Amino acid sequence: xxxxxxxxxxxxxxxxxxxxxxxxxxxxxxxxxxxxxxxxxxxxxxxxxxxxxxxxxxxxxxxxxxxxxxxxxxxxxxxxxxxxxxxxxxxxxxxxxxxxxxxxxxxxxxxxxxxxxxxxxxxxxxxxxxxxxxxxxxxxxxxxxxxxxxxxxxxxxxxxxxxxxxxxxxxxxxxxxxxxxxxxxxxxxxxxxxxxxxxxxxxxxxxxxxxxxxxxxxxxxxxxxxxxxxxxxxxxxxxxxxxxxxxxxxxxxxxxxxxxxxxxxxxxxxxxxxxxxxxxxxxxxxxxxxxxxxxxxxxxxxxxxxxxxxxxxxxxxxxxxxxx
Amino acid sequence: xxxxxxxxxxxxxxxxxxxxxxxxxxxxxxxxxxxxxxxxxxxxxxxxxxxxxxxxxxxxxxxxxxxxxxxxxxxxxxxxxxxxxxxxxxxxxxxxxxxxxxxxxxxxxxxxxxxxxxxxxxxxxxxxxxxxxxxxxxxxxxxxxxxxxxxxxxxxxxxxxxxxxxxxxxxxxxxxxxxxxxxxxxxxxxxxxxxxxxxxxxxxxxxxxxxxxxxxxxxxxxxxxxxxxxxxxxxxxxxxxxxxxxxxxxxxxxxxxxxxxxxxxxxxxxxxxxxxxxxxxxxxxxxxxxxxxxxxxxxxxxxxxxxxxxxxxxxxxxxxxxxxxxxxxxxxxx
Numbered sequence: 001x002x003x004x005x006x007x008x009x010x011x012x013x014x015x016x017x018x019x020x021x022x023x024x025x026x027x028x029x030x031x032x033x034x035x036x037x038x039x040x041x042x043x044x045x046x047x048x049x050x051x052x053x054x055x056x057x058x059x060x061x062x063x064x065x066x067x068x069x070x071x072x073x074x075x076x077x078x079x080x081x082x083x084x085x086x087x088x089x090x091x092x093x094x095x096x097x098x099x100x101x102x103x104x105x106x107x108x109x110x111x112x113x114x115x116x117x118x119x120x121x122x123x124x125x126x127x128x129x130x131x132x133x134x135x136x137x138x139x140x141x142x143x144x145x146x147x148x149x150x151x152x153x154x155x156x157x158x159x160x161x162x163x164x165x166x167x168x169x170x171x172x173x174x175x176x177x178x179x180x181x182x183x184x185x186x187x188x189x190x191x192x193x194x195x196x197x198x199x200x201x202x203x204x205x206x207x208x209x210x211x212x213x214x215x216x217x218x219x220x221x222x223x224x225x226x227x228x229x230x231x232x233x234x235x236x237x238x239x240x241x242x243x244x245x246x247x248x249x250x251x252x253x254x255x256x257x258x259x260x261x262x263x264x265x266x267x268x269x270x271x272x273x274x275x276x277x278x279x280x281x282x283x284x285x286x287x288x289x290x291x292x293x294x295x296x297x298x299x300x301x302x303x304x305x306x307x308x309x310x311x312x313x314x315x316x317x318x319x320x321x322x323x324x
Numbered sequence: 325x326x327x328x329x330x331x332x333x334x335x336x337x338x339x340x341x342x343x344x345x346x347x348x349x350x351x352x353x354x355x356x357x358x359x360x361x362x363x364x365x366x367x368x369x370x371x372x373x374x375x376x377x378x379x380x381x382x383x384x385x386x387x388x389x390x391x392x393x394x395x396x397x398x399x400x401x402x403x404x405x406x407x408x409x410x411x412x413x414x415x416x417x418x419x420x421x422x423x424x425x426x427x428x429x430x431x432x433x434x435x436x437x438x439x440x441x442x443x444x445x446x447x448x449x450x451x452x453x454x455x456x457x458x459x460x461x462x463x464x465x466x467x468x469x470x471x472x473x474x475x476x477x478x479x480x481x482x483x484x485x486x487x488x489x490x491x492x493x494x495x496x497x498x499x500x501x502x503x504x505x506x507x508x509x510x511x512x513x514x515x516x517x518x519x520x521x522x523x524x525x526x527x528x529x530x531x532x533x534x535x536x537x538x539x540x541x542x543x544x545x546x547x548x549x550x551x552x553x554x555x556x557x558x559x560x561x562x563x564x565x566x567x568x569x570x571x572x573x574x575x576x577x578x579x580x581x582x583x584x585x586x587x588x589x590x591x592x593x594x595x596x597x598x599x600x601x602x603x604x605x606x607x608x609x610x611x612x613x614x615x616x617x618x619x620x621x622x623x624x625x626x627x628x629x630x631x632x633x634x635x636x637x638x639x640x641x642x643x644x645x646x647x648x649x650x651x652x653x654x655x656x657x658x
Contacts, residue, residue: 131635294474301468321455
């Protein structure tokens with residue numbers, strides 16, 4: 001009896017391992033540095049995680065439907081460069097919708113290729129990573145983009161402004177998270193995303209139009225990328241062509257930390273948000289303790305492997321893999 | 325039967341046809357558009373091309389084996405950088421001071437290769453023992469190994485000037501430089517490994533159907549471990565070949581190499597799902613990418629367009645492959 005209860009507790013620990021680890025981390029850092037849990041520090045961490053977080057929310061949909069999106073990093077560079085360039089040419093009021101339309105068009109193209117033509121999403125988005133990077137460079141001619149009149153525009157509101165003391169990036173991140181969470185958990189569309197990722201053939205036979213669902217997930221992903229690009233552009237008011245480089249893999253790391261399976265069919269918006277915050281707080285905590293920024297890479301590595309390992313081990317009921 | 329043979333032939337020959345097309349196109353277009361007087365199909369130019377494609381090419385050979393196995397390795401860029409740092413830095417270690425400029429070279433190379441083997445083995449062990457998917461394991465170690473690179477020397481580049489080493493690296497046989505020779509030799513070796521040995525046969529079997537391979541008595545775990553060791557070794561060798569001539573490593577070097585290597589392998593027709601692929605075609609894929617880079621530069625296109633073109637070609641290849649498969653197998657379209 002007691003043994004059974006112990007077993008249940010250990011299973012629970014393994015299942016919720018990532019949350020437990022998160023709490024231990026937070027307590028540890030809070031003991032090491034009393035500024036860690038100060039309100040302005042916490043707000044700062046969430047704010048600086050917002051760009052990665054917004055992108056991760058969108059890619060969560062793609063991952064749940066059983067696909068990957070490696071193009072979000074270079075797509076984010078693209079939307080940042082485009083909105084900065086158009087800001088000076090046609091004004092911010094027009095630049096933002098045009099940038100959203102262009103980014104959504106790219107997402108739609110990927111959705112078409114993966115959904116309707118049923119091409120492998122890893123390679124399609126790998127190709128798009130390269131192609132969009134080339135597109136960005138061609139668009140900008142390889143030059144950095146800058147807003148000429150930085151003081152005389154309301155464009156900085158999205159990245160630097162705040163409403164009632166809460167920074168706008170945090171409001172956008174949390175607002176988008178709530179919206180997408182409802183979309184994923186409470187609507188027929190959300191059910192379809194899980195169904196397509198869980199078993200695509202069964203979903204097709206039960207009357208779900210798989211191509212359309214896949215297309216929608218990529219549209220959602222690119223919409224989130226556009227928001228992230230807007231945040232990035234508005235925060236720095238100028239940008240290099242490679243601003244989003246490497247973010248695609250960090251986004252995946254956050255989603256995996258949140259416990260979604262790359263095979264599709266599992267994961268939630270809330271869990272992804274937790275994954276993003278874990279990455280953000282680890283980075284911040286290590287810096288506050290006085291370690292260099294690159295120590296976080298090693299720590300992130302260990303945490304990702306441990307988190308996924310424990311998750312799998314809990315499901316199969318033994319620690320080591322049964323592969324001979 | 326005949327149609328399936330024909331599609332097989334088309335698929336196998338596609339990359340060589342593409343290379344031929346590139347050569348013809350850039351030679352003809354170069355005559356009208358190029359500013360330089362030299363011909364594109366110049367022998368020196370082609371030898372240079374072989375040398376320039378060696379660093380990515382050697383990694384891509386290992387990636388072919390890994391992908392035939394049904395796995396993927398995203399950490400090669402970081403392994404590349406760390407091996408290079410070890411090779412350059414170890415030459416300044418006090419214990420090796422007595423060896424002289426020539427004597428220290430094999431020691432430094434050995435240590436660099438050992439680094440690659442160790443990092444690859446760590447990836448392989450984690451994949452084997454934990455059962456976590458290789459994509460996730462190597463995504464993690466891509467970050468982790470890059471962290472180790474930074475921890476080694478901070479954000480400073482690592483320099484070393486050993487003229488004996490540079491001379492050695494720039495020596496050539498019949499006009500073929502050291503990197504090109506290594507690349508060609510390795511292509512032949514890995515081709516032999518994959519087509520003529522038990523290990524190669526097992527690699528295809530594991531990639532095609534892992535459970536069947538287990539049932540057939542193949543020890544899948546150790547098998548995959550060996551392949552990860554192989555790609556670690558090859559990546560380190562690529563770093564040895566490249567940095568022997570250059571002598572300076574930045575901590576960000578090798579970034580995106582994993583994506584270039586995978587692109588080359590996929591262009592060569594290897595499936596991500598595993599079970600099929602060819603080392604010789606990967607060689608073709610590497611050459612095709614490098615030709616495209618050089619060719620676009622030759623006809624005066626902006627270097628930026630290279631990324632665009634390669635990305636689109638990658639998707640086009642996938643698309644054509646799919647069309648051929650549908651025709652060949654009469655696959656059910658859902």
